[in-house]
Amino acid sequence: MSKSDVLNRIKTEKVIALIRADSSSSLLDCARALSAGGLNCIELTMTTPGALEMCALVAKELPQVLLGLGTVLDADTARKGIAAGAKFIVTPALRPTVIAVCREAGVPILSGALTPTEAYSAHELGADVIKIFPAEFFGPAYIKSLKAPFPNLQFLPTGGVTPETLGDFLKAGAFATAAGSSLVAAAALKAGDWAAITARAKVFVAAAAAVKL
Numbered sequence: 001m002s003k004s005d006v007l008n009r010i011k012t013e014k015v016i017a018l019i020r021a022d023s024s025s026s027l028l029d030c031a032r033a034l035s036a037g038g039l040n041c042i043e044l045t046m047t048t049p050g051a052l053e054m055c056a057l058v059a060k061e062l063p064q065v066l067l068g069l070g071t072v073l074d075a076d077t078a079r080k081g082i083a084a085g086a087k088f089i090v091t092p093a094l095r096p097t098v099i100a101v102c103r104e105a106g107v108p109i110l111s112g113a114l115t116p117t118e119a120y121s122a123h124e125l126g127a128d129v130i131k132i133f134p135a136e137f138f139g140p141a142y143i144k145s146l147k148a149p150f151p152n153l154q155f156l157p158t159g160g161v162t163p164e165t166l167g168d169f170l171k172a173g174a175f176a177t178a179a180g181s182s183l184v185a186a187a188a189l190k191a192g193d194w195a196a197i198t199a200r201a202k203v204f205v206a207a208a209a210a211v212k213l
Contacts, residue, residue: 010176014208016041018180024050033194037201043068059085075101099125129154136160140172147173163207
């Protein structure tokens with residue numbers, strides 16, 4: 001799958017499901033539950049113990065899933081994530097060495113940023129998408145404000161994305177969105193309530209489908 005194919009799929013699906021867990025044991029089942037609900041762009045995070053090993057397992061067991069590795073802070077982790085099957089890499093902050101590794105590998109990099117300076121710096125370094133994090137403090141209006149001087153930059157708000165706000169972020173000019181705890185509730189993940197996670201995924205899918213741009 002080419003870089004443009006990966007980016008087009010994220011843009012088309014509109015939502016990246018972000019899984020943060022205390023243990024890697026539930027990651028595969030959670031990914032299955034999200035996929036069953038129609039969400040197939042999924043990000044595992046390096047804050048979860050054993051994330052790299054689970055990345056390889058999810059990539060093998062769920063080929064329909066477009067899998068990304070998030071909370072990547074250094075070049076070595078980016079390389080290992082790509083080797084494990086991650087189709088895109090996500091950082092929570094501006095990390096030039098991670099951007100460089102992804103560019104060299106031809107893998108999309110979603111670079112974390114918050115300020116206009118950070119966003120444009122990430123773009124200049126070669127980031128494909130600018131992940132605006134944490135987006136919950138500024139909301140859709142901030143994305144709209146950033147698009148005014150930077151109409152060619154692709155923004156991905158993370159934080160504060162819910163079925164109710166998803167459409168507003170997209171209408172403000174967001175490339176796509178990413179949702180964590182508002183989608184994969186910690187209690188449901190801990191309890192292994194996969195039916196609840198599938199049901200929640202369906203709500204997000206319906207909200208995304210309802211957006212008319």
